[in-house]
Amino acid sequence: MAGVFGVDGSLPSSRMLAEELGVSRTTVTVAFEQLLAEGFITVRQGAKPRVAAAVIGRDLRAGTPSQAGAVRLSAYGERIRGIPAWRDDAASPLVADFRYGVLAPSDFPAGIWKRAMNAAMARRPDRLSYDDPRGLKRLRMALQGYLWRARTLRCELDQIIVVSGSQQGLDLCARLFLDPADRFVIEDPCYVMARRTFAGTGACPVPIAVDRDGLQTELLAGVAARLAYVTPSHQFPLGGVLPVARRRQLLDWARQNDAYVIEDDYDSEYRYDINPIPPLHGLGDSDNVVYLGTISKTLSPTLRIGYLVVPPGLQQVFATAKQLIDRHSPLAEQEALASLIESGAYESHVRRARRLNGERRQALLNVLHLAFGDRISVEGANAGLHVLVRFTDLPQSLEAALIDEARRVGVGVHSAAPLYDPAMTEARRDRISLVMGYSALDARQIERGVQLLAQAVARVLS
Amino acid sequence: MAGVFGVDGSLPSSRMLAEELGVSRTTVTVAFEQLLAEGFITVRQGAKPRVAAAVIGRDLRAGTPSQAGAVRLSAYGERIRGIPAWRDDAASPLVADFRYGVLAPSDFPAGIWKRAMNAAMARRPDRLSYDDPRGLKRLRMALQGYLWRARTLRCELDQIIVVSGSQQGLDLCARLFLDPADRFVIEDPCYVMARRTFAGTGACPVPIAVDRDGLQTELLAGVAARLAYVTPSHQFPLGGVLPVARRRQLLDWARQNDAYVIEDDYDSEYRYDINPIPPLHGLGDSDNVVYLGTISKTLSPTLRIGYLVVPPGLQQVFATAKQLIDRHSPLAEQEALASLIESGAYESHVRRARRLNGERRQALLNVLHLAFGDRISVEGANAGLHVLVRFTDLPQSLEAALIDEARRVGVGVHSAAPLYDPAMTEARRDRISLVMGYSALDARQIERGVQLLAQAVARVLS
Numbered sequence: 001m002a003g004v005f006g007v008d009g010s011l012p013s014s015r016m017l018a019e020e021l022g023v024s025r026t027t028v029t030v031a032f033e034q035l036l037a038e039g040f041i042t043v044r045q046g047a048k049p050r051v052a053a054a055v056i057g058r059d060l061r062a063g064t065p066s067q068a069g070a071v072r073l074s075a076y077g078e079r080i081r082g083i084p085a086w087r088d089d090a091a092s093p094l095v096a097d098f099r100y101g102v103l104a105p106s107d108f109p110a111g112i113w114k115r116a117m118n119a120a121m122a123r124r125p126d127r128l129s130y131d132d133p134r135g136l137k138r139l140r141m142a143l144q145g146y147l148w149r150a151r152t153l154r155c156e157l158d159q160i161i162v163v164s165g166s167q168q169g170l171d172l173c174a175r176l177f178l179d180p181a182d183r184f185v186i187e188d189p190c191y192v193m194a195r196r197t198f199a200g201t202g203a204c205p206v207p208i209a210v211d212r213d214g215l216q217t218e219l220l221a222g223v224a225a226r227l228a229y230v231t232p233s234h235q236f237p238l239g240g241v242l243p244v245a246r247r248r249q250l251l252d253w254a255r256q257n258d259a260y261v262i263e264d265d266y267d268s269e270y271r272y273d274i275n276p277i278p279p280l281h282g283l284g285d286s287d288n289v290v291y292l293g294t295i296s297k298t299l300s301p302t303l304r305i306g307y308l309v310v311p312p313g314l315q316q317v318f319a320t321a322k323q324l325i326d327r328h329s330p331l332a333e334q335e336a337l338a339s340l341i342e343s344g345a346y347e348s349h350v351r352r353a354r355r356l357n358g359e360r361r362q363a364l365l366n367v368l369h370l371a372f373g374d375r376i377s378v379e380g381a382n383a384g385l386h387v388l389v390r391f392t393d394l395p396q397s398l399e400a401a402l403i404d405e406a407r408r409v410g411v412g413v414h415s416a417a418p419l420y421d422p423a424m425t426e427a428r429r430d431r432i433s434l435v436m437g438y439s440a441l442d443a444r445q446i447e448r449g450v451q452l453l454a455q456a457v458a459r460v461l462s
Numbered sequence: 463m464a465g466v467f468g469v470d471g472s473l474p475s476s477r478m479l480a481e482e483l484g485v486s487r488t489t490v491t492v493a494f495e496q497l498l499a500e501g502f503i504t505v506r507q508g509a510k511p512r513v514a515a516a517v518i519g520r521d522l523r524a525g526t527p528s529q530a531g532a533v534r535l536s537a538y539g540e541r542i543r544g545i546p547a548w549r550d551d552a553a554s555p556l557v558a559d560f561r562y563g564v565l566a567p568s569d570f571p572a573g574i575w576k577r578a579m580n581a582a583m584a585r586r587p588d589r590l591s592y593d594d595p596r597g598l599k600r601l602r603m604a605l606q607g608y609l610w611r612a613r614t615l616r617c618e619l620d621q622i623i624v625v626s627g628s629q630q631g632l633d634l635c636a637r638l639f640l641d642p643a644d645r646f647v648i649e650d651p652c653y654v655m656a657r658r659t660f661a662g663t664g665a666c667p668v669p670i671a672v673d674r675d676g677l678q679t680e681l682l683a684g685v686a687a688r689l690a691y692v693t694p695s696h697q698f699p700l701g702g703v704l705p706v707a708r709r710r711q712l713l714d715w716a717r718q719n720d721a722y723v724i725e726d727d728y729d730s731e732y733r734y735d736i737n738p739i740p741p742l743h744g745l746g747d748s749d750n751v752v753y754l755g756t757i758s759k760t761l762s763p764t765l766r767i768g769y770l771v772v773p774p775g776l777q778q779v780f781a782t783a784k785q786l787i788d789r790h791s792p793l794a795e796q797e798a799l800a801s802l803i804e805s806g807a808y809e810s811h812v813r814r815a816r817r818l819n820g821e822r823r824q825a826l827l828n829v830l831h832l833a834f835g836d837r838i839s840v841e842g843a844n845a846g847l848h849v850l851v852r853f854t855d856l857p858q859s860l861e862a863a864l865i866d867e868a869r870r871v872g873v874g875v876h877s878a879a880p881l882y883d884p885a886m887t888e889a890r891r892d893r894i895s896l897v898m899g900y901s902a903l904d905a906r907q908i909e910r911g912v913q914l915l916a917q918a919v920a921r922v923l924s
Contacts, residue, residue: 030736033735033736034736034737037703037735037736037739038703038705038706038739038740039675039703039704039705039706039707039708039709040705040706052705052706052707070720070775071775071776071779072639072688072720072722073638073639073779074637074638074639074640074641074644074663075641076637076638076641076783077637077638077639077779077783080779080782080783080786081778081779081782083782083785083786085778085781085782086592086594086595086596086781086782086785088594089591090588090589090591093588099591101591101592102589102590102591103589103590103591104589104590105586105587105588105589105590108590110583110586113583114580114583114584117579117583117794118576118580121572121575121576121579122576124567124572125567126552126555126567127552127564127565127566127567127902128564128565128566128567128570128762128763128764128902129551129552129561129563129564129565129763129764129902130548130563130763130764131764132548132550133548163788164626164788164791164792165788165789167785167786167787167788167789168787168788171786171787171788175536175538175539176535176536176538176539177534177535177536177539178536179536179537179538182536193786196786197786200786201536213501226534241499241500241501242501243500243501243502243514244500244501244502244514245501245514246501247501258532258534260534273495273499274492274495274496274499275496277499277500278500300590301590301591301592301789302590302591302592302593302792302793302794303792303793303794304788304789304790304791304792313532313533314533316543316547317533317535317539317542317543319547319548320542320543320545320547321538321539321542323545323548323629324542324545324629324633324655324658324659324662325629325630325633325787326625326626326627326629326630326633326766326788327626327627327629327763327766328766329626329766330626330764330765330766330792330795331764331765332579332764332765332795333792333794440589440590440591
């Protein structure tokens with residue numbers, strides 16, 4: 001506009017401009033009002049409008065050409081920059097993908113969930129406003145009962161914080177407990193997203209080796225750290241249950257070191273031989289334990305609901321942090337889950353899911369035995385939604401070739417190696433170990449998948 | 463158990479124990495298996511089970527009594543600890559609550575939303591797994607089109623990050639851009655949750671005064687900061703539109719200082735006099751601008767969906783941060799919103815909501831004029847879902863009394879004073895200013911509410 005009307009910025013009157021452009025004067029007036037509001041023109045009483053001084057002589061979209069996006073991040077941003085980008089596995093469909101943490105849509109109680117969501121959406125509140133950052137009271141009450149019935153975990157209502165999946169629970173713990181240069185204990189091997197989340201704060205991981213009984217707590221002696229992240233009911237990925245003696249040792253260590261224990265109870269619902277193992281929380285006093293549960297393994301990871309049980313003194317700061325992070329989790333899903341728990345439908349569903357996954361597990365164990373016999377050892381098969389398969393005759397050096405060859409014939413397999421601390425010795429991973437999740441697969445896929453894996457193994461060994 | 467069976471921990475055989483207790487041997491065996499798995503007993507081949515050594519002589523729930531919950535938080539935790547706890551306003555119902563940010567459930571397109579959610583829930587994916595941290599591709603495509611149509615904002619698909627409400631967008635920016643002792647520019651007065659979120663990182667606010675045209679960008683000269691948070695389309699709370707000259711000044715400042723501008727476009731859909739004001743994003747190059755939008759003001763704050771448009775070089779690190787924070791936002795709501803935008807139903811709804819809120823606004827302006835006449839000045843009434851009401855004859859010293867008295871007679875009113883920087887001079891708030899939101903109220907509530915407010919004013923002045 002400055003270009004058309006000259007450097008002095010004077011504009012024709014709305015009447016003149018309307019005539020010149022052949023439009024109504026109202027149209028020009030509306031346009032002038034918009035330009036005025038956005039600050040492109042100025043108007044003084046009785047005078048013609050003028051182009052605003054700051055606009056004259058500048059091209060609308062010019063400005064100095066930018067320095068090809070020099071990125072300026074916080075220390076946190078720089079630390080997490082190296083984490084590999086999320087990849088969409090669905091892009092290349094496979095005969096069977098033994099990825100851990102994926103569920104079968106056929107297991108999902110679609111009808112019950114849909115009814116519960118519709119009931120939640122039909123409820124008309126007095127007003128639409130932000131809700132309690134700790135989560136819907138109705139859901140926290142339902143969870144309080146569920147935790148007592150299913151996990152023998154007793155807590156006050158105010159200790160429960162509903163989070164958007166257990167990942168958000170980990171992130172809250174990381175932010176509230178860790179500073180740069182602090183130390184945190186992590187299982188080795190471990191759940192990598194937990195390691196990344198805690199390390200994102202700038203704190204340093206102290207990897208402690210895991211054996212068939214979980215974290216080797218005797219190695220904690222003399223270790224100073226602010227926090228320990230553990231999976232005591234079912235170690236991820238090796239599958240061990242932390243025995244009571246080690247539980248005590250861990251809690252004693254935490255008390256002596258003024259450290260918090262983050263107990264990730266991610267899949268304790270799936271126990272095939274005995275009753276579910278009670279959580280650490282409740283053994284001794286629990287002032288040092290943050291308990292973390294999720295519905296990602298029982299209902300679906302796409303719903304994004306998890307829950308924390310925090311020590312009494314920390315309720316308020318967790319609620320404030322949750323509010324600063326995202327106000328609260330979406331209400332409809334919270335309401336629907338509450339109604340499923342209240343009616344008993346959730347626990348019926350968990351029993352059904354346990355039976356279905358028990359069948360998948362058995363199918364996998366059978367076909368693994370048939371295909372590989374003594375050439376493999378299988379660990380952690382009594383619980384959860386995955387097994388750890390160790391090949392006795394496949395050196396680690398063949399891992400990349402095996403994974404590629406398996407993918408070529410249509411099977412997704414996933415190495416346990418990246419779950420070990422990168423700085424630790426290679427000694428204990430001299431043979432290929434695979435984490436094989438089965439919860440998204442049917443028996444036919446499991447069978448065919450293992451057969452194809454056997455072909456791939458034969459080919460890389462030949 | 464150690465107590466009953468003595469300090470040496472020897473247990474009777476399962477056969478003997480079954481006889482002694484009068485239960486089946488299977489029952490005892492199952493119990494032994496559970497105790498074994500949890501580490502309470504040990505079993506050696508051919509020998510009787512024994513109580514595990516670590517358990518002997520210790521009471522199950524003993525441990526050292528804890529030091530009444532000494533809380534050990536990170537620096538972040540300590541910084542946010544002082545933030546007041548969330549309060550449930552619904553607990554004390556009022557005739558009218560002029561709280562900002564609350565919507566009327568009757569405005570919500572319940573039928574359309576429910577159908578869209580049911581269609582989303584009916585879609586059966588191949589598997590239930592974590593999705594793209596940037597958000598559902600379908601929603602990002604829909605938003606890309608919407609932003610161009612409604613906001614003349616052009617961006618690549620990969621620049622859009624779906625977040626769980628604009629609060630999470632603020633938190634992501636805070637974490638990725640700010641380190642302790644950094645400085646950030648914030649409007650004065652401002653949206654307090656933004657100030658808290660950025661200050662949570664340990665960075666220091668640099669408050670810059672706002673007038674009727676928004677941020678006084680000439681005051682930025684000589685200010686060094688890493689980030690500036692602005693509401694250019696509709697300053698919160700004063701209501702000004704940042705004129706184009708100031709926009710350029712702000713972007714020039716950002717370029718010279720290598721700083722990011724966070725443009726919070728929280729309610730630009732509500733513009734009653736002219737067309738919506740185009741965003742900063744797109745004026746000049748946008749390598750320094752992060753655009754932040756939300757559906758909390760158009761659909762509902764309970765759904766928790768917002769979106770960022772980030773500079774091209776930052777796509778990956780925002781996606782990684784979102785993944786570490788909560789993996790991704792719930793899928794069903796994302797899918798439903800995508801379908802509303804695709805069908806045009808979202809934009810029809812926004813037009814309807816604009817008309818309804820325009821009527822509320824007019825009702826409020828009329829009744830305020832009737833009740834107070836020249837004793838008040840009203841600012842920011844041309845846009846958004848609130849007005850700023852300044853009383854010319856009510857000194858700040860009466861504020862607490864007025865708010866209490868109003869509440870006593872059934873009206874919720876909210877002072878603008880806490881939105882000003884606490885460290886700044888009291889000069890510009892020598893008279894009471896109220897932020898009056900109207901989007902949750904009907905005409906009758908608005909009328910009655912203002913009448914009751916007038917009574918309260920009369921009483922505190924008498």
